[in-house]
Amino acid sequence: MKLVHQINLAFGIALVLVLSVTGIVIHYVLLDHLIGAQKDDLKAMSVEMTASLQHVEATEYNTIAKDYSIAMPLASSTANVSAILTDKTGSILTVSPSPAYSIEEAQPVAMTKIAKIDSSSMQSIRDGFDKSYITVDKLTPQGKLTLYTPLSKIQTIEKALLKRLLIIFSTAGVVMLILSLFITKKFIEPLIRLRDELNKVKERRFADVSFVKAGGEIGSVAKSVYDMAGELNRFNHVQKQFFQNASHELKTPLMSIAGYAEGIRDGVFEGESVHKGLDVIMSESARLKKLVTEMTLLAKLDSEEDVFTSEEVCLQDLLTETVERMNPLLVKKGIQLHTVYDDVQPVTLHADPDKLLQALLNVVSNAVRYAKHHIYVHVDIQNEHVVIRVSDDGPGIPEDLLPYLFHRFVKGKDGESGLGLAISRAIVERCGGLIHAGNGRDGGAVISLNFPAMLHA
Template sequence: MKLVHQINLAFGVALVLVLSVTGIVIHYVLLDQLIGAQKDDLKAMSAEMTASMQQGYTPMNSTMSEDAAFAVPITSPSLSVNAILTDNSGSILTVSPWAAYSIEPAQPASIAEMAEVESSSVQSIQDGSTKDYITVDNLIPQGKLTLYTPLSKIQTIEQALLKRLLIIFGAAGLIMFLFSLFITKKLIKPLILLRDELGKIKERRFADVNFIKAGGEIGSVAKSVYDMASELNRFNHVQKQFFQNASHELKTPLMSISGYAEGIRNGVFEGESVRKGLDIIMNESARLKKLVTEMTLLAKLDSEEDVFKTEKVCLQDLLTETVERMNPLLVKKGITLHTMYEDLQPVTLQADRDKLLQALLNVVSNAVRYAKHHIYIHADICDKHVVIRVSDDGPGIPEDLLPYLFHRFVKGKDGESGLGLAISRAIVERCGGMIQAGNESGGGAVISLDFSAVLRA
């Protein structure tokens, strides 16, 4: 069953249950209210009747009792209110219909008339043993006056009112159900559209995925799906670009190796040219080996968990070893490296020491490649985070290259494989850190690494 039908069915069942329970509750509450109102009316009638009888009505001749020297007033039977008069001993003196008072003498009811009262005895009505009547008793000097009215009259009124209420409830319920269909359709529509967009993702048509506008949690899911499709599209593009760049980077040294090897074999190169050809083959082989090693490491960092082994690493020792490793290259290029972390209190990082060292070497060697005369390594602590900044006085990073600087095979003018900074980013992120690149206001590139740090006492 479709979700829209499930929601509508659930709402319809819930609506029927609510209306049914409400109808039952209203039935009993309304009946109770009407009975209470009728009792109040009977009490008022009884009090008024008692006062009138005490002031002195014209007595009537009753055949029911010789002591009964008074009569019960007679009125129109349209109000369905009747009276029973008993003496102090409980004997019934008379039974009379009553609704409005009359000063005219009234004839007492006959035995036959008494027998016709709703097929129940007058005594059972007065005693309250029957539940078919509403009764009110009032003591008078001559005995007890009991007024009663059939419960069926109240039930008829209550049923008439309840029918009207049920008609109103039914109409309101129908309107609510139709409104729920509209609301459900409006809520389900984004889900249906979202399902179609997910189908595009399944078919790997990431670029065709559209953003579905919706509110609440559905809107959040729609945004997540759209962002996921965008990221998958970017990843798919990067993968294709990666294979293209990788094939190009691998093909260049292979062509050199193959060309010189074939030339040496066929005797094209002789004497010193053979030696130069062999040197080129060795250099290109080393370059090819380095490229394959970096590609393998990058793949492992992305896919393998056990390749990364974390431990406590002293930041100062790590930076010092980085500088020592880079000294030969610095001396060769005549570049001065300035360090600004000696006064920093001891800091410990949670990372894979060897791989983090490689990440720093990649960043510093990139700075050496573009620096003119100076490189600066600065470390600072801010809110339990340590920030390492490596900057140079070179030309800086081109603005169009900044968003893609850490992507694979993305390299500047004098870059090598284009994998060094991509490897650095993978290592830094696996250490729980973040790496960013930018340009100094006065010129030169700056790469910052941000890590959570533990200060040592």
Template sequence: MNIQLRITLMFALLLCLVTGISAVLINSFLLDHLIAQQKKELTLKGQFWIEKTTLADQKITDADISELDKLLVSNRKVELLLIGKKKKVLYTTLPSSNVNDWLQALERKAEKRQNKNIWIIGQDDYVVVNLPLKNDEKQRLILASPVRGLKDVRMELTTNMLLIVCIGAVSTILLSFFITRSMVRPLNKLTTEIKKIQFRRFSDVQLVPARGEIAEVAESVYSMAQELDRFHEIQRQFLQNASHELKTPLMSIQGYAEGIRDGVFAEAAAQKGLDVIVEETNRLKHIVTEIILLAKLESEENLFRPSDHSATDLVNRAIERLHPLQLQKKISIQIRAATTPDIVHVDEGKVLQAFLNIIGNALRHAKEKIVIAVEVGKHFVTVHVIDDGAGIQEDLLPHLFHRFVKGKNGEVGLGLAISRAIIERSHGRIEVENGALCGAIFRISLPLAPLA
């Protein structure tokens, strides 16, 4: 059973339950309400007639009887019993055979049920109003309306009410069916799109138009598919690039090793071949090491152990390690330290590795000098690494931090990808752009250490 049918059935059952309970309660209270209203109406009309007769201050005449009959009997069936002094029946609409029963009931002050509004006369129930005339308890006006008439009214009202409720219930169920269908349709489409993800057809996933919470889920699924597609493409490119980078040194090693084995290279040539084999082996080891490091940075959770360190101190330590390369390239490095405390909460070894990669990259591309400026903001310390080199190709900028993407003088193409992984895992961010005149500008933002 699909979700649309289940929701509609549950709603219909709930509606039937609520309607049934409401109908039972209304039916039980309706008769009591009708009896109370009938008694109130009879009392008001009877008192009105008595007051009018009392004001006239004369004996009850035929005109008074006619007025009473017109006032009470014309609208609905109401029995009248007007008793004078010495229990003389002055006027009645009751059959002569029932008068004695009413007089006896009046004598006994009526046999009553728990509901005192009801009198039992013979086999019938009546709503009875017993009013004294002219402040004389012995002269009375008795007005009675049969309960069966009220029961008929109740049945008619209940029937009409149930009919209206049934029409409303059917209309509501139909409306709920269409509303539910409009809600379920995006879910069905969303299921289709999720199945595409299941079969790794990430690029085929479409954004499902919807509203409310379903729209948020649809957008999340679409974003997830795009991210998975991007990740899948990166993985594919990674495998291609990794195989290419690994294949090149392996071919050199294989070629020289086979040449030495077969005697193609001898003496000086063989020694040169051995040197190439050692060099390419070291290069291969370096590539594998960086690939493993990058994989750990992107997967292992407990790899980072942050503590408080000065950003300027980390930059100085990175420059010290790169001093031989600086001397070789004859590049001057200028440091502009922050004027306020620049304590960051990071993993010392990992962030130092990121600085080594970024400053080392600047040294390879700079012409004469590098400027490193440390600025302290509200939540982050930002380190600017600015070189005066040729800058980065515009088409390369968006992909510079991807794996195996390297510029003209690049080595393996994993250094900046490793740096980005370290900075982002440290809850910071790294950006790059070309300078206004020349060179590249790297910005590394790291979170300030919390105040003690």
């Protein structure tokens, strides 16, 4: 079953349940209210009748036969209300409404009428046992006055009111159901479009994925899908470019090795040329080995977790070792490296010491390649983060190259494999840090490495 049908079915069932429960509650509440109102009316009538009976008792004090029906003026049409007056022994004195009669002459007739009404039923009504009547009792000078009215009259009124309310509820329910169909369609439509876009991702058509406009959580998911498709498209493009560049970078030394090897084998090179050819083969082999090693390391950093072992590393010791490793190259090129600490306390990083050392060597060697006379390694603490800035006095990084500097096989004019800074980026990010490249105010490249640090007193 489709999601839209599931939502509409669930809403329909919930709506029926709510309306049913509401109808039942209203039925009992309305019935209870009408019964209460009717009892209040009966109590008011009983108070008036009791006052009249007291007047009859006072004015006809010496009269043997007292006409109590005068004090109980209920006609047959008076809201279906009837009254029973009994003496203190429980004997019925009069019933209203009833034919006019006197105690002397009509007493037997009245009692006959009462008998026809069914004295046992009247007794049940008077005692409150008959639940089909609403009764109210009031003590009078004569005994007890009981007013009663049929419950069926209240039920008829209640059913009529409830019927009208149910019609209103049903109409409102139909309107709400139609509205829910419209709203559900409005909500489901972005999901259907989102499903189509995900099918494009499944078919690896990342560039064809469109952004689905929607609100709320669906909009957030749609944006995530769109961003994911863009990232996958970029990754796919980078992978293709990686293989193309790797093929080109590997092909060049292989062609040199193969050319010189075939020339030596076929006797094309003789004497000193043979030694020169062998030197080229050795040089290109070393270059090829370095390139393969860097590509393998980069692949492992991207995919393998166990290739990176994190431990506590002293930053000052790591920088000292970096300078010592780079010192022969610095002397050879006549470049001075200056390490500047802004009163930094001993700092500990969580990192793989060998991998982080390699990242620093790649960054510093890149600076050595383009520096004229000086390289500065500046260490500072900012907001519990250690910032290492490696700057040089060289020509700087071209603006069009800056966004892609840390991508694979992207290299400047005098670059080698184009993998050194990509490896540095992968290592720094695995250490929980960030790497950024830019140009200084006075020229020269500036590469910044930012790490969360543990400071020691």
